[in-house]
Amino acid sequence: MVARAGGAAVPGRAVASVASKPPPLPAGDPLIRLRGITKTYGEGATAFQALKGIDLDIHARDFIAVMGASGSGKSTTMNILGCLDVPSGGEFLFRGHHVEALDRDQRALLRRKYLGFVFQGFNLLARTTALENVELPLLYRGDSKQARREASMAALDKVGLAKWWDHTPAELSGGQQQRVAIARAIVTQPDVLLADEPTGNLDSERSVEIMELLSDLNANSGITVLMVTHEPDMAAFAHTVVHFKDGLVERIEANHRAGEPVA
Amino acid sequence: MFGTTLLLALRSIARHKLRSFLTTLGIIIGVAAVVTMVTLGRATTAQVQKNISSLGTNILQIRPGQGFGRGGGGPPPAPFKPEDVTAIAQQIAGVTAVAPQAQASATAIYEGANWQTTINGTTNAYFEVQAWPLTSGRYWTPQEESAGRAVCIIGSTVRQNLWRGGEAVGTRFRIGSISCDVIGVLSTRGQAGFGGDQDDVVIMPIKTVQRRFTGNRDIRLMLVGVDQAYSTSTVQAGITDLLRERRNITAGKDDDFNIFDTKQISDTLTSTTQLLTRIVTAVAAISLIVGGIGIMNIMLVSVTERTREIGIRLAIGAVAREVLTQFLVEAVALSMLGGLIGLLLAQAAVGLLSVLGDLPFLFVPEINIIAFAISAIIGVVFGYFPARRAAALNPIDALRHE
Numbered sequence: 001m002v003a004r005a006g007g008a009a010v011p012g013r014a015v016a017s018v019a020s021k022p023p024p025l026p027a028g029d030p031l032i033r034l035r036g037i038t039k040t041y042g043e044g045a046t047a048f049q050a051l052k053g054i055d056l057d058i059h060a061r062d063f064i065a066v067m068g069a070s071g072s073g074k075s076t077t078m079n080i081l082g083c084l085d086v087p088s089g090g091e092f093l094f095r096g097h098h099v100e101a102l103d104r105d106q107r108a109l110l111r112r113k114y115l116g117f118v119f120q121g122f123n124l125l126a127r128t129t130a131l132e133n134v135e136l137p138l139l140y141r142g143d144s145k146q147a148r149r150e151a152s153m154a155a156l157d158k159v160g161l162a163k164w165w166d167h168t169p170a171e172l173s174g175g176q177q178q179r180v181a182i183a184r185a186i187v188t189q190p191d192v193l194l195a196d197e198p199t200g201n202l203d204s205e206r207s208v209e210i211m212e213l214l215s216d217l218n219a220n221s222g223i224t225v226l227m228v229t230h231e232p233d234m235a236a237f238a239h240t241v242v243h244f245k246d247g248l249v250e251r252i253e254a255n256h257r258a259g260e261p262v263a
Numbered sequence: 264m265f266g267t268t269l270l271l272a273l274r275s276i277a278r279h280k281l282r283s284f285l286t287t288l289g290i291i292i293g294v295a296a297v298v299t300m301v302t303l304g305r306a307t308t309a310q311v312q313k314n315i316s317s318l319g320t321n322i323l324q325i326r327p328g329q330g331f332g333r334g335g336g337g338p339p340p341a342p343f344k345p346e347d348v349t350a351i352a353q354q355i356a357g358v359t360a361v362a363p364q365a366q367a368s369a370t371a372i373y374e375g376a377n378w379q380t381t382i383n384g385t386t387n388a389y390f391e392v393q394a395w396p397l398t399s400g401r402y403w404t405p406q407e408e409s410a411g412r413a414v415c416i417i418g419s420t421v422r423q424n425l426w427r428g429g430e431a432v433g434t435r436f437r438i439g440s441i442s443c444d445v446i447g448v449l450s451t452r453g454q455a456g457f458g459g460d461q462d463d464v465v466i467m468p469i470k471t472v473q474r475r476f477t478g479n480r481d482i483r484l485m486l487v488g489v490d491q492a493y494s495t496s497t498v499q500a501g502i503t504d505l506l507r508e509r510r511n512i513t514a515g516k517d518d519d520f521n522i523f524d525t526k527q528i529s530d531t532l533t534s535t536t537q538l539l540t541r542i543v544t545a546v547a548a549i550s551l552i553v554g555g556i557g558i559m560n561i562m563l564v565s566v567t568e569r570t571r572e573i574g575i576r577l578a579i580g581a582v583a584r585e586v587l588t589q590f591l592v593e594a595v596a597l598s599m600l601g602g603l604i605g606l607l608l609a610q611a612a613v614g615l616l617s618v619l620g621d622l623p624f625l626f627v628p629e630i631n632i633i634a635f636a637i638s639a640i641i642g643v644v645f646g647y648f649p650a651r652r653a654a655a656l657n658p659i660d661a662l663r664h665e
Contacts, residue, residue, distance in 0.1 A: 084578065084658050105582040112580020123575050123662065127278045137579040139267050184579070 025095060030057040031191060031224055032081065037090035037100075039076050050076045052247040053090065060191070063218045063225045065235035068244030075196070077244065078228055082115060082194045083107040095191075112140055116185030116193045116223075120200040122177040124169040130156060130180045131165040137188045155183040158221075159213060175206035179213065186217060193217065195227040199234050211237040268585065272593035276600070279565075286561040287601030289554025290641065294605025294634045296547035299612045301630040304540025306613075306622040308533050315529035322392060323487040323499055324523040325506075340519040342481035347509060351485070352388075355501045357493030362389035364484040365469050367476035369439035373425040380421050381464050382438065384472025392488035400432040400447030403468055411470030416447040418462035438465060441475050495524050551634075554601070555641035562594050562649035573653050574661025587654035594646020595639055602638025606631055 025031065039051040051073045058064060058081075068074040079085035080092065083099065084107075092100040099110060111117075116137075124133045134152040143151070156162045159179040169177050178198060185193055195214065199207035215237050218225045227238065235241050236255065243250040276283045327340040345363065352361040365384040370377050383389075387402050403414045415438070422431045431445045443465075452461040473480055489498045499522050506520055566573070573586060581589075610626070617624045 079659055082578075105584070108577065108580050108582040110580075111578065115580075117578050119662065123571060125572055125575065128274075132274070136576070139271065140576075140579065140581050140585060142267060 025060060029096060031060045031095060032058040033093040035091040037080060037087045037092060040088045050247055054249055056249060058224065060224055061222055063239045065238035065241045066226065066228045066244065067235055067241060072244035073247040074228055074244040078194060078196060081226060082117060083110050114191045116188065116190040118181050118185050118193065118195040118198045120197040122181045124177055124180055127168055129166050129168055130161060133180055134184045134187050136184060151187050155187040159183045174202050175209060178202065178210055182213060186223065190223065192224045192226060195225065197228050207234060268588045268592050271589050272596045275593055276597060283597060286558055287597050289557040290598050290601030290638050291605040291608060293547065293551030293554040294602045294638050295608040295612060296550055297544055298606060298609035298630055298634050300540060300543045300547050302613045302625050302627050303616055304536060305627055306617055306625045308536045310622050311532045311536055312529055315525050321489045321491060321495060322525050323489060323495060325485040325487060325520060327483065327520050329517060329519065329521060342483050343485055348485060350505060350509060351487060351502055354505060355498060357490045357498045359488040359490050360388035360391045362386055362392045362486040363469055363482040365472045365477050365482060367472060371421060371425060371436060371438040371465060373436035376425050378421060378424045382472055382476060383464050383466045384469035385466060386469060389486065392486045396450050397447045398450045402447060408468040411468055411474050413441050413443045413471055414446045415443040416449060416466045417445055418449050418464040419451040420460050420462040421465055422448055439476060495526050499524055551637060551641065555645040558594055558598055558642065559645035559649060562590065562646055566590065566649050566653040570656065570661045570664040573656050574658050574664065577658035578662060583654040587650045590650035590653045591646050595642035598638045598642030602635045606635060
């Protein structure tokens with residue numbers, strides 16, 4: 001612990017300075033590396049081991065779909081990858097730095113700078129305009145009003161909702177709400193976008209639109225996408241599909257068709 | 264950073280206008296009540312002091328009889344004699360002047376106009392004790408006083424009614440059965456503290472009044488001026504001893520005269536109004552605390568209701584301190600907003616009540632500042648617990664919250 005904290009770069013500290021752009025990763029190194037990640041809930045006789053040793057490498061610009069039955073450990077893994085939760089054991093390297101033992105606030109700062117989240121239920125602030133929702137992460141970065149507005153409008157434009165900027169979630173369709181949520185996730189130009197069943201609440205037509213948007217962001221904005229889904233149709237958009245079962249990675253499939261450019 | 268937090272808090276308050284208003288109602292009422300009560304208390308005290316001081320400050324009024332609740336039966340107590348006046352003036356330390364008074368009432372007539380007024384027979388000491396200057400003319404001379412000449416100094420109400428505001432000094436008018444030369448006009452004093460127009464008076468040398476109106480040498484009231492450097496109670500005690508001796512009252516018997524100390528009455532009334540003000544203010548202060556509890560209550564509800572929002576904020580990278588600050592600032596902003604509205608309401612209430620209660624309109628800066636500061640402190644104190652609860656939420660659980 002101590003030796004690690006004294007390393008060249010303490011991520012918690014490094015991410016605190018938002019202005020500085022992180023150094024590029026050495027070619028071939030994974031963006032995220034999980035080694036023997038375990039997670040146990042409870043203690044003693046009632047202890048439940050949700051993750052039994054996950055090994056996973058995620059490279060920059062990957063588009064990964066995570067599949068598995070409920071209770072397979074995929075959500076727990078996503079929470080750990082999203083720095084919302086800490087593993088009970090194992091190593092979690094982000095950009096080559098150990099992040100498995102960061103405290104609450106350091107993880108928050110890491111999320112603020114490198115990660116974007118999209119949820120199944122959209123999770124937009126009610127009675128708040130699309131623009132204000134998208135601005136939210138920038139508020140915490142302390143950007144100026146002008147910078148917030150420009151970046152947020154750019155993000156809304158990217159998801160095709162620029163002219164809907166002053167509408168509240170109640171005035172938007174489900175698909176539009178999810179687009180606003182995606183704009184909010186990408187407005188900080190994160191390395192990784194974590195999407196938890198992003199199409200779970202949408203009909204198939206809207207779902208395809210959202211998947212095309214994610215594919216576009218992955219291909220053209222260089223954002224690594226990690227997506228949990230139950231639907232093989234949606235998983236088909238990813239380059240790689242990781243199957244979870246009983247707290248372990250069951251198998252990893254390369255999806256060659258998805259490697260072709262999205263129309 | 265702080266500007267951002269304030270912005271977030273104000274946005275959140277603006278999103279729930281009705282709830283925000285209801286939340287702050289306790290603070291609004293509390294602040295308004297405290298400020299109104301303290302201000303009205305001050306105004307009442309000022310009014311009481313003004314009323315009392317219209318009787319003259321540092322003045323002892325001495326009358327025959329046992330004061331307000333004079334006992335029934337027995338012969339009426341003897342009036343004072345001119346010798347008593349001289350004795351008090353000469354023998355008691357701290358007495359600046361003693362003015363005897365003999366009163367009568369009569370109709371005054373001038374050029375066809377007539378006016379029922381009070382005649383006050385006294386000496387020049389009266390004007391000194393009352394500190395009552397003339398606007399024109401002169402006081403009477405010692406010769407005129409000792410000779411009991413028919414010279415009059417009139418109050419402004421009498422001048423208004425008989426001379427119609429014209430020049431009175433140098434004219435002669437009839438009062439009762441005599442005619443009297445006007446030698447001076449008194450400055451306007453206005454209403455007496457307890458009703459009655461002090462300016463509706465004709466003042467003459469006491470001998471003139473005794474000879475021409477009352478027909479005796481009785482003095483039924485003495486006004487004693489007390490030097491500021493002396494305590495009125497010491498002077499009062501000295502006069503009591505002197506008068507008991509002069510009136511042959513044996514030890515153990517009650518005084519057959521009473522001394523009315525305007526300062527003492529003023530102090531008593533002032534401390535009574537101040538006590539009442541404090542009690543009412545304390546009650547009002549309790550409503551402030553109740554208001555604070557109201558804020559805490561709503562903030563706790565708000566934290567529960569906005570659990571998902573907190574989860575979103577945490578997920579997109581808010582640190583615990585930022586969430587805590589947001590909710591704390593929200594609570595403080597709410598209570599300060601309530602405090603501000605309360606202050607405005609208080610000024611309106613004070614304005615209205617001072618008109619209804621015929622009190623002077625006061626603005627007491629310190630109580631406004633204190634009440635506003637307390638409203639801010641209440642926001643911090645009662646907002647902290649809900650804010651800490653919000654900040655301690657686990658983002659995963661918070662996001663899953665329905």
